[in-house]
Amino acid sequence: xxxxxxxxxxxxxxxxxxxxGLRSRWIVPRDAEASAGAGSLTGMCPYARAVVDSLxxxxxxxxxxxxxxxxxxxxxxxxxxEDRPDDVFLLHVPKTRxxxxxxxxxxxxxxxxxxxxxxxxxNASTADRLAEIMARRAAARDAFRRGETPVETPSWCNPIAAxxxxxxxxxxxxxxxxxxxxxxxxxxxxxxxxxxxxxxGRIALDATCGGYRTLAGPIDPAAVARDPFEELVRIxxxxxxxxxxxxGDRLYAWLAxxxxxxxxxxxxxxxxxxxxxxxAALPRLKETAGVPILELDLxxxxxxxxSRLRGRLxxxxxxxSHPEPR
Amino acid sequence: xxxxxxxxxxxxxDHRYRELCCRGLREPDYGGSLRxxxxxxxxxxxxxxxxxxxxxxxxxxxxLLSEEDRLHRARAEGKYLxxxxxxxxxxxxxxxxxxxxxxxxxxxxxxxxxxxxxxxGLLALADRLGVDDSFCPVRAMVAALVDQKHFPVPDTLVCxxxxxxxxxxxxxxxxxxxxxxxxxxxxxxxxxAEPDEPAVxxxxxxxxxxxxxxxxAGGLDRVRRHLEAETGQxxxxxxxxxxxxxxxxxxxxxxxxxxxxxxGDPSPMPALEMMIAEILSIxxxxxxxxxxxxxxxxxxxxxxxxxxxxxHGAPGTIRIYWVNxxxxxxxxxxxxxxxxxxxxxxxxxxxxxxxxxxxxxxLEALARAALADPLVGSTADRAARICxxxxxxxxxxxVVSRIPGASHCASEALLVxxxxxxxxxxxxxxLEVPPVLDAMEPTVRARLEALVETAVNRRHA
Numbered sequence: 053x054x055x056x057x058x059x060x061x062x063x064x065x066x067x068x069x070x071x072x073g074l075r076s077r078w079i080v081p082r083d084a085e086a087s088a089g090a091g092s093l094t095g096m097c098p099y100a101r102a103v104v105d106s107l108x109x110x111x112x113x114x115x116x117x118x119x120x121x122x123x124x125x126x127x128x129x130x131x132x133x134e135d136r137p138d139d140v141f142l143l144h145v146p147k148t149r150x151x152x153x154x155x156x157x158x159x160x161x162x163x164x165x166x167x168x169x170x171x172x173x174x175n176a177s178t179a180d181r182l183a184e185i186m187a188r189r190a191a192a193r194d195a196f197r198r199g200e201t202p203v204e205t206p207s208w209c210n211p212i213a214a215x216x217x218x219x220x221x222x223x224x225x226x227x228x229x230x231x232x233x234x235x236x237x238x239x240x241x242x243x244x245x246x247x248x249x250x251x252x253g254r255i256a257l258d259a260t261c262g263g264y265r266t267l268a269g270p271i272d273p274a275a276v277a278r279d280p281f282e283e284l285v286r287i288x289x290x291x292x293x294x295x296x297x298x299x300g301d302r303l304y305a306w307l308a309x310x311x312x313x314x315x316x317x318x319x320x321x322x323x324x325x326x327x328x329x330x331x332a333a334l335p336r337l338k339e340t341a342g343v344p345i346l347e348l349d350l351x352x353x354x355x356x357x358x359s360r361l362r363g364r365l366x367x368x369x370x371x372x373s374h375p376e377p378r
Numbered sequence: 379x380x381x382x383x384x385x386x387x388x389x390x391x392d393h394r395y396r397e398l399c400c401r402g403l404r405e406p407d408y409g410g411s412l413r414x415x416x417x418x419x420x421x422x423x424x425x426x427x428x429x430x431x432x433x434x435x436x437x438x439x440x441x442l443l444s445e446e447d448r449l450h451r452a453r454a455e456g457k458y459l460x461x462x463x464x465x466x467x468x469x470x471x472x473x474x475x476x477x478x479x480x481x482x483x484x485x486x487x488x489x490x491x492x493x494x495x496x497x498x499g500l501l502a503l504a505d506r507l508g509v510d511d512s513f514c515p516v517r518a519m520v521a522a523l524v525d526q527k528h529f530p531v532p533d534t535l536v537c538x539x540x541x542x543x544x545x546x547x548x549x550x551x552x553x554x555x556x557x558x559x560x561x562x563x564x565x566x567x568x569x570x571a572e573p574d575e576p577a578v579x580x581x582x583x584x585x586x587x588x589x590x591x592x593x594x595a596g597g598l599d600r601v602r603r604h605l606e607a608e609t610g611q612x613x614x615x616x617x618x619x620x621x622x623x624x625x626x627x628x629x630x631x632x633x634x635x636x637x638x639x640x641x642g643d644p645s646p647m648p649a650l651e652m653m654i655a656e657i658l659s660i661x662x663x664x665x666x667x668x669x670x671x672x673x674x675x676x677x678x679x680x681x682x683x684x685x686x687x688x689x690h691g692a693p694g695t696i697r698i699y700w701v702n703x704x705x706x707x708x709x710x711x712x713x714x715x716x717x718x719x720x721x722x723x724x725x726x727x728x729x730x731x732x733x734x735x736x737x738x739x740x741l742e743a744l745a746r747a748a749l750a751d752p753l754v755g756s757t758a759d760r761a762a763r764i765c766x767x768x769x770x771x772x773x774x775x776x777v778v779s780r781i782p783g784a785s786h787c788a789s790e791a792l793l794v795x796x797x798x799x800x801x802x803x804x805x806x807x808x809l810e811v812p813p814v815l816d817a818m819e820p821t822v823r824a825r826l827e828a829l830v831e832t833a834v835n836r837r838h839a
Binding site: 093094095096097120122123124126127128130131133134142144146147148151153154157160164167296298299300325326327328329331332333334335336339 | 507508509510512513537539540541542543544545547548549550551552554555560562563564566567569572589593596597600756757758783784785786787788789790792793796
């Protein structure tokens, strides 16, 4: 039986996992509130907590790759490793950009991941196999970028982002075009898309973690033929704009460009409660995006927060629905 | 001066100060009555603290509370100011190896709302700057940089990222966005070496892959070149080695002080003064020479008390190991009022207490020290060190002081508690301490009393 490797961050290349003869799966966590264990951790991001709970309570024999992209997830990996030290791999994703050392470090971390996958039951990756899988995944991502909805649950992005794309494609409203930005979506967060549709708006951009923004870049076939691993590093580390990188200008520039290109009239920053990175980014986003931004805290809906979130969202769409002054 | 050890209020210090002066007290230029810090400086928290009554403690408090004046004077004298952020004990070693250069931590502003009991409005300003109370109190530094009423704006800001708390990474980015450019360098999450992978020993006894040390040394080399370009001075290996030697001198003094203060019975120096003394290690309170003098005075005082059999509290007081610095200094008083005493600490600066290796190239030595940061490794590693030290210091209970909003604190108490419980069987208390704990004092006190009572029962079981 082929082992599954679960992960939940866009800087973990699914092609690399699959080239070791293993199956990759982006974790769609159940809500932490539904389970015990780490659910009692005050101050822990609900997404990180849900991921930890899901992995800890999973009956499926699987490996998990978590990253240091945020401190909460890094420490979540520590919680998991208490009971299953051999089943959890913590990938250090360098935060600094523009230095030769950080890029090389990312490549070294992927090689270390490869050795761990082999030790965990995978096969050694070969250049040919990696190149073949990269081509297949790149084609799937290209189709997704063109607006096609994946037929099968994708392993190369957050499946919730794929479900969101289906919702975006099905919504032919001419209402205010909104963009979503922020952390990774959970199943329950799709409610936001339904609220937007009900309020007469539509989603024109998914810039959440695991969605369109964090897709690996298009491949250069010649570069893949020459050195697929080096091309893998390029399409991930060099291409994906992230919230945690320092300096952080690339994300803001990317977002401003997308807002203009897709004629987005307002942005919703979907932030899991206790996520410091997105919360602190909000003032800069407001300065650079060029459109109004509304922050929605995800994670407290069960405590009467849903109607508050929905009310804020409806008010934003209403305020954006008037024609723009010429 | 062999007066009995006492913890006294600020009012009592007025009298005590006059008494010491009459007896020929000699003070450095930043000396004087502690009262002035509360009245002219606005450090009103002093009115609620109980402080050690020794001349050595007076000098310590004066060194601490005069730092902003010292930094402004340095700026006026044309010295180059380096604002180091997060690494807690690495970049300042490099900066102090240069001439006419002072390094300090803007992070230290996190205690300003406590010392000034919110009268300074830093946290309210941080709110307005987009850094609200979902972040840890270190958010005060963004406000302090903007309002410029505390420390002068450094000539450069140098911040470590990587395996850091999200609060610090996010707030430092916000600082950069507000027009205070940050020079970034990185410390990756410290991991165990793979089988057959070359590894080196760190100052704390843990081992790290040589590749990680090399990566951090590469980042510190960028910092070195940045400082050279900024100051117009050469920061060669010989200078760095001398800087490391000076840092180690302070660390050795602190090691002796901690040894005597934490093992001595009764406790020869209170928890509060010892915590401040430990913090001096990270950037020498902007004055290396005076830091050395202050530590030597404290050490001499502790020795005098040990010889005389004096100290604070009764012999046999419950021994507590304390994890994380409390946001309110008063928490350390409270612990002692509740019948506990400190026997060991991890104030998140354990790597600034361990001597930096002097037998390897300086940048590699600094990289090893940086990788020994307890927050850079896993919480399990940190817990292992805590267990080791708690056992060696015969701790009877552990307090994990929770910093409000800090990303590492959400899971820290659970993991430390599990490890300490499993390995040592000691009671562990998860205690959240806000910047001014007065409103929560009955709760904090009750929890500390319960911990001490549990430890007493356990001792007699």
